[in-house]
Amino acid sequence: MNTESPTSGSRAGRRRGGAKAGSTPTRTDTAAPNASQPPGTVRPGGRTARTRAAVRDAVLTGLTEHGYPGLTVEYVAEHSGVHKTTLYRRWGGVEGLVADALDLAGEDSWTPPDTGTLEGDLRALAREVYDTFSDPATAAAPSAFIAAAFQSERAADALRGFYAERFARCADVVRRAVERGEAPAGTDADAVVRAVSAPLFFRVLITREPLDEALADQTAAAVHAAVSAGAYTTSDTTGATPGGATG
Amino acid sequence: MNTESPTSGSRAGRRRGGAKAGSTPTRTDTAAPNASQPPGTVRPGGRTARTRAAVRDAVLTGLTEHGYPGLTVEYVAEHSGVHKTTLYRRWGGVEGLVADALDLAGEDSWTPPDTGTLEGDLRALAREVYDTFSDPATAAAPSAFIAAAFQSERAADALRGFYAERFARCADVVRRAVERGEAPAGTDADAVVRAVSAPLFFRVLITREPLDEALADQTAAAVHAAVSAGAYTTSDTTGATPGGATG
Structure with missing residues (x-):
């Protein structure tokens, strides 16, 4: 899915x-x-x-x-x-x-989008979250699992494993962006792929606000801008950090 | 708090x-x-x-x-x-x-940090989230309210109101940044203050991953970079959008 x-x-x-x-x-x-x-x-x-x-x-x-x-x-x-x-x-x-x-x-063969650009891939990822939660039918199951994790440590462990595996697949998005020169070497793929989902999950499941597609696009654009600025490079890799990563 | x-x-x-x-x-x-x-x-x-x-x-x-x-x-x-x-x-x-x-x-007199810079304010906000959730004692109550919202529509409504009011107070952070020339006019304050909290809530309550202070700082730095790049400006305000906001 x-x-x-x-x-x-x-x-x-x-x-x-x-x-x-x-x-x-x-x-x-x-x-x-x-x-x-x-x-x-x-x-x-x-x-x-x-x-x-x-x-x-x-x-x-x-x-x-x-x-x-x-x-x-x-x-x-x-x-x-x-x-x-x-x-x-x-x-x-x-x-x-x-x-x-x-x-x-978690045992499906889902792979992340490959649109040819980092911003396109990030926007596609954010829109998948939006699509999932904008339809009550597709939102029900993930919401129920996430709710269950508040009450069961085993469910929380399983949820952690599910998302870790999902986001590991998404590392390809960032790897390809680095290869294309769209992201600095040393960009923290884990942080990038989580950042593009987080604001949407946050609004729908934590602050209980409505989502719209513009919000998904804004989120993707913001993460893309931060990646371009080097805000997600890890400290020990490259000097290509024009801004944002330091205090 | x-x-x-x-x-x-x-x-x-x-x-x-x-x-x-x-x-x-x-x-x-x-x-x-x-x-x-x-x-x-x-x-x-x-x-x-x-x-x-x-x-x-x-x-x-x-x-x-x-x-x-x-x-x-x-x-x-x-x-x-x-x-x-x-x-x-x-x-x-x-x-x-x-x-x-x-x-x-929600009836307290909490005001957002005012460190003198946008990046300082965003980092202080992100660290408050980190501080709250890094201590099981302070994490317990917000987690319990958020969990309750999965099961009670009235709790969900109250949670929405609580966060809306909280984030409305944070709009000052962005207003001051615009006044100081650190953020483009027309920056979407709501989106900015939510974006700086979301990745931390996401990890602790959705994907069930551990937090650390470096993650809070990275989140703040990423949002700051995106604001600087104009990724959070709303479309109908200003031309000062050097990058990121468009597809």
């Missing part, structure tokens, strides 16, 4: 295992904006993969409908068709179910 | 009404970094103010200890010494209690 949504694996999971049709579809499954999954990346299916995908779908549905405090193993059993004793044996309980749903979400 | 913490009112509330000593002190009360409250801004106390402050303290303690799903009117009654029927009559229930605790938190 995209950088932002912990549900990115939904589509891949369904292709991979073909979770049974009609089984509690998560609303996010039909709305993933990132279309292209290179065929070679789709793993062979099988009963285990199908079970895992069905369980993941039920976890997502439960989280988005009832929140973490309302999610129970009984609910997941009922909505996945997987027996409760199997769920307890393989996942341990609700925390394990949520963590595994996030792990599965 | 500061821009970031919805508990900013704690100190003012205690001064104002002098909530009874020994009553379930919230851990945040002793750690507010923003010391100076101009005397004229402290309202006269009284039984109503005392009651409200005691109730707010109990709400904060309950939220930080048990989270929103575990907060009950019974708990607040027990920890505030205010009768349950009074709580229901005045606040309606848990949602009203949480919303009013946030409203009260």
Whole structure:
């Protein structure tokens, strides 16, 4: 799906295992904006993969409908068709179910945009966040995972891992920009890709303000300007820091 | 306290009404970094103010200890010494209690830093966020309010109001920078003050990554560079947009 949504694996999971049709579809499954999954990346299916995908779908549905405090193993059993004793044996309980749903979400083949310019790539990343959160259907699952992390340390750990892996993929955006001479050598890719998402997540999930596309573009333009000015270069690399990085 | 913490009112509330000593002190009360409250801004106390402050303290303690799903009117009654029927009559229930605790938190006299330079002010703002979240005691209450907003629409509304009011006060930072010629006329103050907080909130509450002071400084430096480059100027004001704001 995209950088932002912990549900990115939904589509891949369904292709991979073909979770049974009609089984509690998560609303996010039909709305993933990132279309292209290179065929070679789709793993062979099988009963285990199908079970895992069905369980993941039920976890997502439960989280988005009832929140973490309302999610129970009984609910997941009922909505996945997987027996409760199997769920307890393989996942341990609700925390394990949520963590595994996030792990599965991270196993897709999403790659960051490659528009040919740093500013284009940053704008595309920011717009993916905007697209995710401007539609209640696609916003529900990531919001539910993020909410769950306030209440479950295991969910928080899984969320940290999900985003670390997502942002690691985005390092290519900055690497290519450095190669093209659009960013100074030593630019902190981690900080750049997080900075382009953060103001949008902040407004929608922390300060509870509305988003618009202009805000996504402004955010991307601001990060681009800061990168160009050398504000994201790490101290021990290059002298190419025309401004902003020092106090 | 500061821009970031919805508990900013704690100190003012205690001064104002002098909530009874020994009553379930919230851990945040002793750690507010923003010391100076101009005397004229402290309202006269009284039984109503005392009651409200005691109730707010109990709400904060309950939220930080048990989270929103575990907060009950019974708990607040027990920890505030205010009768349950009074709580229901005045606040309606848990949602009203949480919303009013946030409203009260916003009624302090906090003003943004005024270091004499835009970069100094932005760094001071970013470091206040860092300070708040680097100490579990001061991080607990804002985290609990933000978590509550995922589960209560009234808490979300109150949180939106709290931050809107906080960031409105910060507009002075950008106004002064424009006056000093450090920022182009037409710089979007709202976007600037949010951008300097967002990456820190994002890491601590969304992606669940650790913070450090260098990250706060990097964030401030990046926003400063973007402001200098004109990336935050609104389109209809001035031609002083040397770069970044356009696609």
